[in-house]
């Protein structure tokens with residue numbers, strides 16, 4: 001196992017769209033082990049996507065189980081993930097191992113239904129919400145070459161919207 | 167040797183303030199760091215970190231002519247500041263209610279006693295002249311825990327202010 005180097009913004013490679021995984025072999029599982037080690041070495045990192053280490057395949061890992069008092073599904077290896085349903089947009093604060101020293105607010109669906117493959121090629125469907133759903137969507141953005149910086153929302157108009165009543 | 171300064175600029179709002187000031191700084195080799203620029207009332211206000219290779223006087227010579235040409239006041243402070251020293255707030259508090267004297271003092275006083283370290287505060291007055299409403303957003307660090315802040319807010323809420331606290335969960339991935 002080896003910890004991999006994380007690409008940081010403004011590295012152009014973070015904008016690259018990743019390719020679907022076609023072969024579920026030992027090499028894939030070895031890479032996932034390295035990817036997971038890299039995620040766990042980052043301070044507070046609850047997810048990582050393959051393009052963050054310069055591998056442009058549709059692979060992500062999410063594990064939010066270290067956060068207290070939230071619903072979660074433990075360690076998730078997400079290969080070729082697709083969101084098939086989503087609902088209830090909410091705002092949350094995000095940071096990224098590829099964007100050090102900056103956090104910002106992003107709107108995302110609070111509830112999602114996800115289809116994905118695990119590292120052995122078995123297909124799964126998952127319903128999740130809240131913090132875990134946010135982490136999964138953040139990782140899936142990486143697979144599309146998007147960063148949370150591309151989705152920042154203004155602070156001022158977050159909660160209150162001005163209206164003049166006559 | 168280059169040093170960080172905080173440059174404050176205030177004056178009647180007009181178009182081009184940010185563009186003209188930032189061009190003058192750039193053309194004279196200054197770097198911009200973190201900044202807050204916003205319209206308050208009829209005025210435009212700027213507080214910005216500027217890195218300048220010189221002293222307070224030479225920085226004033228860069229900023230003052232362009233500021234004065236637009237009718238703005240400038241203040242320059244040499245500071246012991248650095249980039250990449252963000253504090254991450256862990257609570258967001260929104261407060262709103264009928265505007266009345268003392269509302270900010272009352273709310274922030276109670277929160278301060280309950281251990282809140284304010285990182286960012288923005289407030290605004292809406293409504294109308296006859297019925298003004300006050301809205302405040304506070305990001306801060308709950309140094310004595312969230313329950314202490316919630317009890318403080320419960321007390322100010324009894325005095326006619328609506329206050330809501332939301333923990334900020336930062337998701338890093």
Ligand SMILES: [Zn+2]
Pocket residue numbers: 095096097098138142339
């Ligand atoms: Zn990320």
